[in-house]
Amino acid sequence: DAGVIQSPRHEVTEMGQEVTLRCKPISGHDYLFWYRQTMMRGLELLIYFNNNVPIDDSGMPEDRFSAKMPNASFSTLKIQPSEPRDSAVYFCASCTSNQPQHFGDGTRLSIL
Amino acid sequence: DAKTTQPTSMDCAEGRAANLPCNHSTISGNEYVYWYRQIHSQGPQYIIHGLKNNETNEMASLIITEDRKSSTLILPHATLRDTAVYYCIVRVDPGSARQLTFGSGTQLTVLP
Numbered sequence: 001d002a003g004v005i006q007s008p009r010h011e012v013t014e015m016g017q018e019v020t021l022r023c024k025p026i027s028g029h030d031y032l033f034w035y036r037q038t039m040m041r042g043l044e045l046l047i048y049f050n051n052n053v054p055i056d057d058s059g060m061p062e063d064r065f066s067a068k069m070p071n072a073s074f075s076t077l078k079i080q081p082s083e084p085r086d087s088a089v090y091f092c093a094s095c096t097s098n099q100p101q102h103f104g105d106g107t108r109l110s111i112l
Numbered sequence: 113d114a115k116t117t118q119p120t121s122m123d124c125a126e127g128r129a130a131n132l133p134c135n136h137s138t139i140s141g142n143e144y145v146y147w148y149r150q151i152h153s154q155g156p157q158y159i160i161h162g163l164k165n166n167e168t169n170e171m172a173s174l175i176i177t178e179d180r181k182s183s184t185l186i187l188p189h190a191t192l193r194d195t196a197v198y199y200c201i202v203r204v205d206p207g208s209a210r211q212l213t214f215g216s217g218t219q220l221t222v223l224p
Contacts, residue, residue: 056211
């Protein structure tokens with residue numbers, strides 16, 4: 001079975017540029033989560049969706065971050081404009097209500 | 113969610129059983145024990161979870177003490193590929209419709 005698929009795996013861009021991260025959840029999963037991992041702060045939840053609807057976005061750092069889930073098989077996390085402090089590994093995870101979360105392999109983002 | 117305490121690091125010889133302990137003395141009756149691991153440069157991987165009975169799957173066994181204040185994850189025949197950070201997480205839901213909170217975990221190093 002295909003797991004959670006994230007793209008790109010690596011992204012290097014200059015400060016001020018727009019960055020779009022993509023996630024394809026496991027088919028049939030109705031929950032989707034976006035996390036960010038850094039050495040200093042560990043793994044932090046940014047936002048999660050249920051049936052394509054954002055449920056809790058209290059972890060989104062600021063207005064520069066936005067996330068969408070236009071359908072059950074695709075979600076995006078966008079940063080505009082990007083800043084060096086946004087450099088991190090961004091993970092997407094999905095699950096159903098009675099199953100554990102399954103994570104993708106992440107996008108390693110470097111903002112120069 | 114109850115707080116967990118894990119050793120910072122452990123070593124294990126290849127082919128031997130790896131026993132990873134976790135203390136969760138403030139666990140409530142309706143809280144489950146989850147184990148995840150994170151191999152370098154990969155996303156967190158679900159291993160196993162349980163409420164009060166011991167559990168076994170193709171990856172590992174989970175032993176929960178009768179008072180539920182501690183548990184042990186057992187990898188029966190550790191391989192080099194099991195080198196990872198292992199996280200013990202205690203949470204109310206059997207489902208996953210809330211964020212996972214990862215602590216510092218145990219760095220397991222399997223030695224040849």
